[in-house]
Amino acid sequence: MSELSPLDQLVAACHWIGAKGWAPATGGNMSVREDARFCLLSESGKDKGSLTRDDFIQVEIATHRVPSGRRPSAETGLHTLIYRLFPEAGAVLHTHTVNATVLSRVEKGAALRLEGYEMQKSLAGQHSHLACVAIPLFDNDQDINALARRIEGYARDNPLRYGFLLRGHGLTCWGRDVNEARRHLEGLEFLFECERQRRLLEAQ
Numbered sequence: 388m389s390e391l392s393p394l395d396q397l398v399a400a401c402h403w404i405g406a407k408g409w410a411p412a413t414g415g416n417m418s419v420r421e422d423a424r425f426c427l428l429s430e431s432g433k434d435k436g437s438l439t440r441d442d443f444i445q446v447e448i449a450t451h452r453v454p455s456g457r458r459p460s461a462e463t464g465l466h467t468l469i470y471r472l473f474p475e476a477g478a479v480l481h482t483h484t485v486n487a488t489v490l491s492r493v494e495k496g497a498a499l500r501l502e503g504y505e506m507q508k509s510l511a512g513q514h515s516h517l518a519c520v521a522i523p524l525f526d527n528d529q530d531i532n533a534l535a536r537r538i539e540g541y542a543r544d545n546p547l548r549y550g551f552l553l554r555g556h557g558l559t560c561w562g563r564d565v566n567e568a569r570r571h572l573e574g575l576e577f578l579f580e581c582e583r584q585r586r587l588l589e590a591q
């Protein structure tokens with residue numbers, strides 16, 4: 388059986404995300420790296436759960452130039468930031484889940500700290516529930532280029548792995564390839580659900 392191309396893997400990931408209800412009402416966006424210079428990004432405003440190969444638009448990573456003139460995601464600047472910061476990143480997934488949206492508002496600090504969970508080991512390089520995984524949390528901004536500059540500034544002085552949360556908005560995560568990005572998304576979303584339940588129960 389022939390292996391799926393990275394774009395076909397991304398299309399399958401989008402359908403999986405849609406079926407999970409993690410990209411409601413056209414929310415979310417997804418991309419895959421083509422090479423050092425270009426990535427393929429989902430078209431803005433589409434239902435991300437029913438995308439096809441034709442709904443992905445080539446974007447130049449360094450400049451955001453779109454050779455086709457079509458309109459990629461409004462959050463293109465966050466995807467290209469990840470590809471610029473991390474040459475090893477091969478795919479970026481952005482979702483709007485209830486857990487990420489609510490927890491990112493309830494947590495007032497600069498990061499959501501996850502510790503004590505075996506499922507932290509779903510994240511590359513994590514080997515123990517005893518470690519603390521801090522997912523940085525940034526205030527949302529409708530000016531995506533300003534938001535990308537803020538995140539870039541943070542990444543200059545702080546570790547940035549797996550993903551980040553945008554307050555009241557959602558999660559952007561990535562991996563070496565589509566499979567790893569999917570695993571990080573599923574693992575983080577599981578951890579967010581646990582953390583939401585823990586906070587609810589412990590508050591009683």
Ligand SMILES: CSCCC(=O)C(=O)COP(=O)(O)O
Binds near residue numbers: 413415430459462481
């Ligand atoms: C109703 S979703 C609001 C925009 C957003 O946050 C998002 O993820 C989708 O934007 P896109 O331009 O990629 O469709």
Ligand SMILES: [Zn+2]
Binds near residue numbers: 556
């Ligand atoms: Zn979004």
